[in-house]
Amino acid sequence: METPKISRRGLLGASPVVAVSAKAASAQTPEAAAPALPDAPVRRRVVLKVNGESRELDLDTRTTLLDALREHLHLAGTKKGCDQGQCGACTVHLDGERVLSCLTLAAQAEGREVVTIEGLARGGKLHPMQQAFIDNDAFQCGYCTPGQIMSAVACVQEGHARTDHEIREYMSGNLCRCAAYPNIVAAINQAKSQMGRA
Amino acid sequence: MRPFTYERPKAIAEAVSMARSEGAGHVNAPVQYLGGGTTLLDLMKLDVMQPTRLVDISRLDDRLLRGVSRNREGLRIGALSSMAELADNGMLARDYPVLQQSLWLAASQQLRNMARVGGNVLQRTRCPYFRDTSYSECNKRIPGSGCAAMDGVNRLHAVLGVSDKCIAAYPGDWAQGLAALDAVVEVLGPGGARSVPFGELHRPPGETPHIETSLQPGELITGFVVPGEPWPRSLYRKVRDRESYAFANASAAVALRMRGDVAEDIRIGLGGVATTPWRARTAEGMLRGKPLTEAAIRAAAEAEFAQARPREHNRFKVALGPATITRALLEAKAMEV
Amino acid sequence: MLQPTPPVPQPLENMGQAIPRYEATAKVTGQPLYAADEPIARPLYAFFKTSGVARGTIASLDVRKAEAMPGVMKVYTHRNAPPRKAVKHIMTGGYMSDTNIPLADNRVRHDGDIVAMVVADSYEIARDAANRIEVRYAAQAPAATFGSPGAVKKVPEQAQKNAKKAGDFAAGWSRAPVKVDARYSTPTQHHNPIELYATTAVWNGDQLTFYEPSQFVYSTANGLAEQIGVDPAKVHLVNPYVGGGFGGKGILTQRTALVALAARDLGRPVKLVLHRKQAYGLTTYRAETRQRVRLGADRNGKLVAFAHDGEEVTSRADDYMVGGVENTVEMYACPNIATSVTLVKADRNTPGFMRSPPETPYMFGLESAMDELAVALNMDPVELRRINDTQKSPISGAPYTSRSLMQCYDQAAAAFGWSRRNPRPLSMSQGDWLIGWGCATATYPTNMMASTARIRLTADGKAVVEVAAHDMGQGAYTAMQQIAAKRLGLDPRQVTVRMGDSALPPGPVAGGSMTTASAGSAVHTAAGKIAARFGGAMPAPNDLDDAFRRLGVTQIEEYAEWWPPGQGPQAVRALYKGSMGGGGGEEGEQQEGNAGGGKPMMAAFGAEFVEVRIHRLTREIRVPRMTGAFAAGHIVNPRTARSQYLGGMIWGMASALLEATEVDAKRARYVNDNIAEYLVAVNADVPQVDVILVPEVDTKVNPLGVKGIGELANVGTAAAIANAVYHATGKRIRDLPITMDKLLV
Incomplete structure (x- = not known):
């Protein structure tokens, strides 16, 4: 029997363009998109630009950016911690701004630049924020960490990391149940100067 | 979340014409505008809201919907400004600190980046009995079904403006400043443009808690005007x-x-x-x-x-x-x- | 004044190196695969429909709309759900967190009970279909909690059998000149790890591989095998990373078997991710308690009588017992002691272990009462602890292997600036903020469990350590890496560690703060066996190649079994079955290196000091700073240890001020079942936390001299805060959480 588990590396190395079915292709105009049955899913072809790569997907309109990343593109670094906009674990950058991918439809991200934790390190070199999280032990279980780091990078870029107090306030949308908070503040303080020099 | 069609009109007129619908009140209309989506998608996932068509207005770059300006009448704020953008607005922080702070103290930066100030005033209650469809009693969700909050857990519920039908609290922050400063709400709908005094936008629950605002189905908030001089204090x-x-x-x-x-x-x-x-x-x-x-x-x-x-x-x-x-x-x- | 440790502390006496976490780079780049992250080809998605009442029967269940939806594969209800074997509760020798078997009949036994499971092509369809299922209930009035009509009191046999006592409490109490007699309560709390509870089941022929967050992979896998009637050898649980557990992922829940059987039934992998709110009814929680504490002292503050009585809520199905009075009565010297525990059975899911299960609620009671006693005696609360400090059990007289409580108090008090405190309530303020300072004792027993480990050392100086222990953020990977490296004389970077997989040699539950002591001891033993192959002393890394050549091998692999003092090899056999409490010492076999005889007291201690600020008008309570000092034997890695203490104190702060699952008294339902309304601490809540690692040497607890620390620092914080609130306001709040409403009335 064929093993149903697929290799992550193999998957990530696969062609980024997913075959688009005729059914989905025909569902592009608003008229054609109306469901045949009242309860039938509405499909939509969505081109997502994730970490610099364009990926074409045939999705249910209900699919969130989070589920598109995790279930369709197998970019599982972005985490689901509540699926209702309360924890920040799913934070990604959309056109450079930090947003919650669980409350963003994949369709809303069409044509916009999505950056996830997998896209932060460049050429095998960690982003200064990633290195700072290591240096300051700014995580324990690691589950909220991708969201924390994406949020922290944006926090610095927004100019909201001027004081410890400001960092704490602007990082409060990212829950850490292990409560590594003081170390996260220390990490942001370390990274912000390096990011400034970059 | 029920299936829906997703539209992204290019112009405001197109958006308004797409949103035309028959429906029992603005919040239950089958067509909903999608701005930040932070309340709408949340409630759709919970099956509390069940629109069949979403009209994504978040990318409309109509000047009517964007930016902050001041003229002789006062301050005008476009409804598609994000909460984060206004929270970082230096003029607002100096001349209208109450407005700037109400945005900054709301939610998280991620949510403020997403949420638009027009949709934010329509944020719906956090009443747990409303947000969970497994409760059979909620006059706001199912008119006439009762109110579980009355004898349930009601620590966060309202004490002012309540009725025998509903005690759900309005959860937002930004609206309080607009209410205090006598803002005017600019509305565009299938029937054209109109203005609503902010104090008349939200309706107290009374006998009809399922009707939350005076907006009609398909109407879109395009902006707010805060009349008169600034309020630095x-x-x-x-x-x-x-x-x-x-x-x-x-x-x-x-x-x-x-x-x-x-x-x-x-x-x-x-x-x-x-x-x-x-x-x-x-x-x-x-x-x-x-x-x-x-x-x-x-x-x-x-x-x-x-x-x-x-x-x-x-x-x-x-x-x-x-x-x-x-x-x-x-x-x-x-x-x- | 002592300096608290910076983010990367320098090791002090009896501490290992503060190296970065083993898995740090993986975690900052999004690489670790948590349970729901495994890439699975063409999975089906499951979604539960959960009950809208807490007690009753299903009068009608209409699944036709759901079944008719395109993409829905099957809807399971009590009419067609696959049968599962009844397996006993974890506390009665079984595996389950809750023995109520959902979908076995048409009864609803608690809020959020499963009434149907939809399996569909996509998550979106499964969720939508679950919402279309129409259920009507014949509901009965449920008993929600203490005092609810229909709630039944029960004194569990275990509580009667194990009730600790000393002397004659009644006599001591009647003679005590200074008394505190107070009642305290602690609320229901849910773990709310940020990683959701998830299960993915994949069958390959008759072999099942499943992925779910587990703090005890052997228990989860063996329990599931028993439930679904499959040979345990054919059940494989893979879970290298746990996204926060705190006890919630320690025990098998009923969801897993449903997912596994649906996957077999439908011939495709099935993936379930519980919705955040569903976890409230479908996993465990910290039971609410009500306590009475009576402390009697002589005029010098010496305790003469101590009684601690507790009431705890549990389910109808299971007698889960928190049982913290067993621990509180070991804290201070006192000749006359009495305890009791009463369960209150209600229409609830079964509670379970949550970070320091007994100590968190019961030390709040004791340490609040100690503060009340200090007030009654007009004595400094630190001095009251000093007067009553002990180096032996007041119950059995057995000595503590080590106990550095007062060293912790002295160091923390100095760093905090306690001597500047004006003891009078309402005496300190700044602007509109009232200031209060309080302190309390932290403690956690040194638990240990049997463990095995396997190490393979190759001639190139690289080692692979394998043990089915678990890292849910404690730093277990790093600890195993360092323990192995030290014994093998290697640079830690040459050591690979594999954990969290039921195909590896079994390790202990990631609970009871015993991973390092238990799995670490097994790793240390296995490494020692490798060293023995070289005659006892490891060659230097550069000489390994030659040493291997002399032995005529290219690699050495050693497997070791270790069990704690007082246990025997049957503990390892129980471990292979995933049994939590199978240690027993009946056979009395002793392993070389283990101390024998007696039952010495083994525990870690700490002292916590907090400052609270309370606004004079609006009564928000904020905690601008906390200082904790902790002593727990050998510290393998001061960096990760500090993080655990830091996170523990913040957890304790949230537990005191924020966390409570609100139970609707009429409906017996969890109302704030999400993490916007169930408040946990956010970054802005935590301005300054200072951690002091107090060196302590303990040569008796285990070969490594380590005690558990993961559940130490959150104990005591709640009482320290309550005591500080009293100091700030003159109001004694005895019911957690301490929220502004309690200070406004």
Whole structure:
């Protein structure tokens, strides 16, 4: 029997363009998109630009950016911690701004630049924020960490990391149940100067 | 979440024509505008809202919907401005601190990046019995079904503006400042453009808690106008159990024009304690033209809450509300402007 | 004044190196695969429909709309759900967190009970279909909690059998000149790890591989095998990373078997991710308690009588017992002691272990009462602890292997600046903020469990350590890496660690703060066996190649079994079955290196000091700073240890001020079942936390001299805060959480 588990590396190395079915292709105009049955899913072809790569997907309109990343593109670094906009674990950058991918439809991200934790390190070199999280032990279980780091990078870029107090306030949308908070503040303080020099 | 079609019109007129629908009230219309989506998608996932068509207006770059401007009439804010963008607006922070703070103290930066100030005033209640369809009693979700919050857990519910049908609290922050400053809501709909005084936007629950606003199906908020001169002596005081990223147990949006110790003009909007963004007109009336002493403020604030109707777990709001008003006004009075 | 440790502390006496976490780079780049992250080809998605009442029967269940939806594969209800074997509760020798078997009949036994499971092509369709299922209930009035009509009191046999006592409490109490008699309560709390509870089941022929967050992979896998009637050898649980557990992922829940059987039934992998709110009813929680504490002292503050009585809520199905009075009575010297525990059975899911299960609620009671006693005696609360400090059990007289409580108090008090405190309530303020300072004792027993480990050392100086222990953020990977490296004389970077997989040699539950002591001891033993192959002393890394050549091998692999003092090899056999409490010492076999005889007291201690600020008008309570000093034997890695203490104190702060699952008294339902309304601490709540690692040497607890620390620092924080609130306001709040409403009335 064929093993149903697929290799992550193999998957990530696969062609980024997913075959688009005729059914989905025909569902592009608003008229054609109306469901045949009242309860039938509405499909939509969505081109997502994730970490610099364009990926074409045939999705249910209900699919969130989070589920598109995790279930369709197998970019599982972005985490689901509540699926209702309360924890920040799913934070990604959309056109450079930090947003919650669980409350963003994949369709809303069409044509916009999505950056996830997998896209932060460049050429095998960690982003200064990633290195700072290591240096300051700014995580324990690691589950909220991708969201924390994406949020922290944006926090610095927004100019909201001027004081410890400001960092704490602007990082409060990212829950850490292990409560590594003081170390996260220390990490942001370390990274912000390096990011400034970059 | 029920299946829906997703549209992204290029122009505001196209959006409004797409959103035309027959429906029982704005919030239950089968077509909904999608701005930030932070309330809408949340409630759709919970099956509380079930639109069949979403009209994504978030990318419309119509000047009507964008930016902040000032003219002789006052301040105008485009409805598609993000909460984050306005929270970072230096002019707003200087001349209308109450508005800027109400945005900054709401939600998280991620949510503020997403949420638009037009949609934010329509944020729906956090009442747990409303947000969970497994409860059979909720007059707001199912008219006539009852209200589980009345004898349930109601610590965070409203004490002002309540009815026998509903005690759900209005959860937002930004609306309190707009209410206090007598903002005007600009609305565009299938029937054309109109203006609504902010105080008439939200409807108290009364007998019909399922009708939350005076908007008609398909109507879109395009902007807000805050008339008159700036309010540099103003602030938003939000009182909550944790320091950040929490809904208000009570909040006060206050604005003052002082002459010496006397409040020549005074505005008080209340959040966290009422079913709608609440204008504390009783307290304002008692304090306008009077010296702002702690005792006078306390008396006026308590008078405002004389009409409060608490339930088992939210009795503390009858004390917290006046305390919040008192603290906010004393802090505003002490501001160096 | 002592300096608290910076983010990367320098090791002090009896501490290992503060190296970065083993898995740090993986975690900051999004690489670790948590349970729901495994890439699975063409999975089906499951979604539960959960009950809208807490007690009753299903009168009608209409699944036709759901079944008719395109993409829905099957809807399971009590009419067609696959049968599962009844397996006993974890506390009665079984595996389950809750023995109520959902979908076995048409009864609803608690809020959020499963009434149907939809399996569909996509998550979106499964969720939508679950919402279309129409259920009507014949509901009965449920008993929600203490005092609810229909709630039944029961004194569990275990509580009667194990009740600790000393002397004659009644006599001591009647003679005590100074008394505190107070009642305290602690609320329901849910773990709310940020990683959701998830299960993915994949069958390959008759072999099942499943992925779910587990703090005890052997228990989860063996329990599931028993439930679904499959040979345990054919059940494989893979879970290298746990996204926060805190006890919630320690025990098998009923969801897993449903997912596994649906996957077999439908012939495709099935993936389930519980919705955040569903976890409230479908996993465990910290039971609410009500306590009475009576402390009697002589006029010098010496305790003469101590009684601690507790009431705890549990389900109808299971007698889960928190049982913290067993621990509180070991804290201070006292000749006359009595305890009791009463369960209150209600229409609830079964509670379970949550970070320091007994100590968190019961030390709140004791340490609040100690503060009340200090007030009654007009005595400094630190001095009251000093007067009553002990180096032996007041119950059995057995000595503590080590106990550095007062060293912790002295160091923390100095760093905090306690001597500047004006003891009078309402005496300290700044502007509109009232200031209060309080302190309390933290403690956690040194638990240990049997463990095995396998190490393979190759001639190139690289080692692979394998043990089915678990890292849910404690730093277990790093600890195993360092323990192995030290014994093998290697640079830690040459050591690979594999954990969290039921195909590896079994390790202990990631609970009871015993991973390092237990799995670490097994790793240390296995490494020692490798060293023995070289005659006892490891060659230097550069000489390994030659040493291997002399032995005529290219690699050495050693497997070791270790069990704690007083246990025997049957503990390892129980471990292979995933049994939590199978240690027993009946056979009395002793392993070389283990101390024998007696039952010495083994525990870690700490002292916590907090400052609270309370606004004079609106009564928000904020904690601008906390200082904790902790002593727990050998510290393998001061960096990760500090993080655990830091996170523990913040957890304790949230537990005191924020966290409570609100139970609707009429409906017996969890109302704030999400993490916007169930408040946990956010970054802004935590301005300053200072951690002091107090060196302590303990040569008796285990070969490594380590005690558990993961559940130490959150104990005591709640009482320290309550005591500080009293100091700030003059109000004694005895019911957690301490929220503004309690200070406004």
